Amino acid sequence: MQQLVNGLALGSIYALIALGYTMVYGVLRFINFAHADLLMLGAYAGYFVAPALAPVFGEASYGLLAATVFLAAVACAGVGAGIEYLAYRPLRNRPKLTVLITAIGVSLLMEFGCQHPAVFGAKTRPFPQLLPAEQIHFLGATVSRVDMVIPLVTCGLLMGLWWLVQRTRMGMAMRAVSFNQQAAALMGVNNNRVISFTFALGSALAAVAGVLYSVRASGIDPLMGIRPGLIAFSAAVVGGIGDLAGAVLGGLLLGMLETYVGGLPGVSNYRDAISFGMLVVILLVRPSGLLGRAQVEKV
Amino acid sequence: MLEVRDLEVGYGAITALHGISLKVETGRIVTLIGANGAGKTTTLRAISGLLRARRGQVLLEGLDVTRCAAHELVARGLAHSPEGRMVFANLSVIENLRMGAYLRRDAEGVKRDLEFVYGVFPRLQERLWQQAGTLSGGEQQMLAIGRALMSRPKCLLLDEPSLGIAPKLVQTIFQKIVEINRQLGLTILLVEQSAHMALEISHYGYVLETGRILLEDRAEVLRTNARVREAYLGGG
Amino acid sequence: QKPGGADGAIVVGEFASLTGKEATFGMSSHEGTQLAVEQINAEGGVLGRPIKLVTEDNQSKAGESATVVSKMISRDGAVAILGEVASSRSLEGAPICQENRVPMISPASTNPKVTRIGNYIFRVCFIDPFQGTVMANFATQKLKLRRVAVLTDVKSDYSKGLAKFFEQSFAESGGEVCARLDFNGGDKDFKAQLTTIKGSNPEAVFLPGYYTDTALICRQAKEVGLEVPFLGGDGWESEELVKIGKEAMEGHYFSTHYTPEAGSPKGAKFVEDYKKRYSGKTPDTMAALGFDSALVLVEAIRQAGTTEGSAVREKLAQIKDFEGATGRTTINGDRDATKSAVVMQIKGGKFQYVDTVKPQSKAP
Amino acid sequence: MSEKLLQLDAVTIRFGGLTAVSEVDLSIGHGELVGLIGPNGAGKTTMFNLITGVYQPTSGQVLFGGRGLLGLRPHHRTRMGMARTFQNIRLFGSMSVLDNVRAAMQLHRRDGWRQALWRGNQARESERGVESKARELLAIFGLEERCQENALGLPYGEQRRLEIVRALATSPRLLLLDEPAAGMNPTEKVELARLIRLVQERFKISVLLVEHDMKVVMSVCERIAVLDYGRKIAEGSPVEIRRNPNVIAAYLGQEVADA
Amino acid sequence: MRLGGARRWLVLALLVAAAVSAGSGVMNRYYLGVASEVGINVILAVSLNLINGYTGQFSLGHGGFMAVGAYVAAKMTLVFGEQVGAAFQPLLFAGALVAGGGAAALAGLAVGVPSLRLRGDYLAVVTLCFGEIIRVVFQNSAFFGAATGLSGIAPWTTFGWSWGVAALTVYVVLALVHSTYGRGFLAVNDDEIAASAMGLNPLKYKVTAFLVGAFFAGVAGGLFAHMKRAINPEGFNFMRSIDVVVMVILGGMGNTAGVVAAAVLLTVLPELLRGFSDCRMIAYSLLIIVLMLLRPQGLFRRSGKGGGL
């Protein structure tokens, strides 16, 4: 039971990050390598704003968490849109792989930039306590508050994003842009605006994930995004990249798997191999991911 | 309505259009004919903002729109049914049509126009929920034209609308083109390989050859022009 | 031709992980080394020449160290090399030093293999077997523990090595390891492992990790309700441990090198100087060892009277009871340091001295 | 030779609820020129896909040279001697015109990577042979001057011709052409019809032609089959088809029938 | 690049390699080391280019293949190195490299077969998973030294070896691709459906690309092990694969000359930037971004087909 709760919480975090990957991928058809680092920036934003907000909302309260998450998301949305404008937009009509390289460059830049002593430094920093420390006891499991909050947030965001993509004009534009930017332009869609919006949104998602992740892990450092980023990216793909529900499903699956294997004495050292192995198996059985629809190609 | 002045467009080292000028009066149907590679598609793409002009101007209703992005032109009432169809393959037929009306806010009008499109292409109505990518070639062509109509443009660019369409339907399409031109006063710039039929319904025509305007005249004059007959109307 | 810098300075190379995932430790040892060099130079250097420290970053990446060491030796003309905390990277640099007959001193690589590379390779820290044994003995004899769970960092040879020797001696003294689990250094979520450990009902957990992971693990242990003492090694020693881990660290034990509290004036002075130099930061073990590695090298050069590699090597091999920030260092026949270890406990957010273990008590 | 080159027995394929091709029988003899026409979405391209192995039929079977093709993948079928063009042009976009053709000539050569790695005289000889044959084919279709150009830089009509050349380069016994005249002007269409007949005679192959331009179809084909909603509604000589009222109603329209 | 060019290239590179090797006694070891590293990276990048650039399969598993080659080759020389006489050392080394390459090729085969069904990012994730699995297996294998890895490996990778093998790799890849047979790689990349309609078996080409690419990655791993003399699993994590991918894309996918140039540049650049000390990697990442923005089509390619569909 305890492991189930652990797995659910971890999985929800991965799902949250995977949502960001999938959002950006869904529209631009490229893996935003810098997503993991935006997560880290979001965490640092939270680290800096939380103490300032604490007097307003009270130490360790839900209000404090919400306000911190919100501000971090706004900050990261700005950064994300800025990155898009400077590093990705000039390459708009180039092959996606070209953009992938600038994304890797941006990712390295953020990692090494933030490690520089003049910026954040390489050391791990303790993340402020945003939620009350008491545990909740629940069916024999001990659950920390953040572990309760995370699945709810993920669930809420999933529904919100789904609504955005399927039910709004912006969502429709996003889907059109994702398939063919020229054709979308011929429909009157302002590609640049849609893409900037998508990036801002994706980055905000990264920030939300970053803050929640840090609350849970309680320590942050400039390289903290890499591993969850990698896992969440795999999760997004296994779920069927571009598919929101798939991202969440993939994230949950990987979180559960990791928790389950990580808790097994004797094989916990093979944890990554086993979870990655499972991914391979899943993709071999379902080559376009769990929920992904095979891309139709009429001959 | 639409005017092109001394337009030069190229791809990398290749120059595809060497300064062409043409004029489409409001409410007219104008046809652009020319052999393969003459630059017809290039002309339309440059007008609708998909390609950048190297030199020259494009004027829409007297305003210089040479530097306008494609989406801005749509807002000004231009629609383009492109070569190669470019339907949104993973959206359904109905979603594709709704994308065509992306900038419109009048739900009522959109509904009416949908009905109109269904009237022209009943096949589309049968397949509303099919993914556009799995439609047959001709069905996709219908969708591309229908989608262009959905923005309720003032000026419509059609790149080979009859491509891949069965003969019977080709006749229908041409009839409808005339119909919308007459009823809605829609200005149309048409690129066609079936020059014969195109010239029959047009008011005016231009003949393009290797990126230059070779001839221009009223459609019925062009139809009887010996050179045109030989080169583009298949001799007879 | 005299090796060395243009200005007659003695060039000493240092390679460390200043960026990348182990930057925390690399930075510390680098700061310690830098402080030592500055102090020596302030006192007029050695052999009447100043020391020029050339530092290269290997980004915590495998494959970089060989390149940077060879660069420092053949391009910068380094007469000796200081470096690397992580054994796996020391193992890359060492063969190059050996081949070029340039002495190398590792501050904190504890894997026995490192100094086996050759007779030019030294270290100023004790090795895994010793430290593992110390903690095992402390657990069985002082704390009277019989059931212990072990949680190791699969990615770290240090952690693996320590665990291995701890388990050996612990079993020899009749203890039982009731659960063995692993994590990946740098992970942020350890609840799965901790939940399993809790299920195995240990009396304590042996956690030979670095302090960043350790602090997070201890915090999360509290969250899953695992309330037993944790034991660790010198990788724990840093103020950050308590800063990050907060109350969750209370009552836990770790073994480390000599501490100021155990009565070394040199150590106390080091802490003071370090704080002054690095705006109030408290040094950790890596910093102290980095400091000592430089001091030991300079001592050997002074005794040798030359910077010539073989002569310095000779003198290094003879270092005995050298007073440094980490206590007395004696280089043994294996070119490893024999020094006492101390066991500390965390109380009220401070490290408190509990016990000293002399090297003689080394089991085998 | 009594045996048909290609034979389809009651072939059916469904996509979800949609029956795109339904119980179609069709056969093509050696050296025959057969047309396949029908309204948009009638299932013509789908038939091509069934024959070449892109899709597997839901029921029914396809025989080629008397052999069942069940389960054979497209490249196997090409090796057996069928080649096709695509309705939506699918050239190798990063390659030159010449290389597009050469790539299609690999399948009948047995010298693979060994020759690629070790280039003796023999290898050079064979490479030269490939090139000259490719140029020869391109010349027939008036593309020899475009040899070094990038395939996608060609205008639409020339891309279509290149597709035919590429298909011919596989030395097929049966050539399947999907709307080869689309995007050409009437003059070019006449020329294309001539070329199709020419290669048919010269290489002694059978042709199955899908085309919406009746002039081309009627002038090229000896026999025509008509599909509508996935069913075969008529089959016969061009003259018969042109007069068939079902075909006029479903497909030709009055005007074309009169023309 | 025409074939004649490729051959001349091969000969030239071999000559340079031989000359430098002969003179290596007097040359600065650091520069030699960097030069050898250049060779290794060229092997990695050019071989990945066959998979990613020419066949268009996005592989992130090169680090894993390299690991297999490095471990197998190193273990071989560690076990047999003592037993053979000095005269046979080059033979043993060559044998170890081939064995490493062979083992990596087997791994490549295992990765290549799924590529029949998987495309694009899905394949990327599967290759990435394979790479990580390989790493974890080595990390836990006592036989291969677990987390500490293998050390005390003989320093047999000379400049000559590394450049020699690099030249060979370039030759093999170019020869493969610029042949009638090899045009299949490009055809499969451009349009798999059309390629199979032209009688080319896409699976065969894709798997071949993986096989050959992985083989050379394995050989590069072997060279790497015998240059660094100590290897551990962390050296072959997915960042290593990413490094190689960057070289391939920066060089211009499917453009061997460009990829070689990028491999050289990205190996030498960080060394040149050493003067920047703690801003070095920041400068490096900035340079990658700027390079990409300035030359999006790859280092060497003319700015061709722009604006098209």
Ligand SMILES: Nc1ncnc2c1ncn2[C@@H]1O[C@H](COP(=O)(O)OP(=O)(O)OP(=O)(O)O)[C@@H](O)[C@H]1O
């Ligand atoms: N993306 C491109 N890259 C390079 N050259 C191109 C590109 N597109 C078109 N061209 C060249 O520009 C010229 C004009 O092409 P365009 O497509 O406008 O002709 P078209 O008249 O529409 O012909 P078609 O009847 O075949 O459609 C041609 O010579 C063609 O080779």
Ligand SMILES: Nc1ncnc2c1ncn2[C@@H]1O[C@H](COP(=O)(O)OP(=O)(O)OP(=O)(O)O)[C@@H](O)[C@H]1O
């Ligand atoms: N993969 C698929 N999934 C779903 N429906 C499909 C698929 N492929 C084809 N169809 C449908 O099957 C029908 C037949 O399509 P096909 O492409 O064979 O038509 P066609 O006769 O070639 O028409 P055209 O003359 O317009 O090219 C069409 O209605 C099409 O929408």
Ligand SMILES: [Mg+2]
């Ligand atoms: Mg055109």
Ligand SMILES: [Mg+2]
């Ligand atoms: Mg069709």
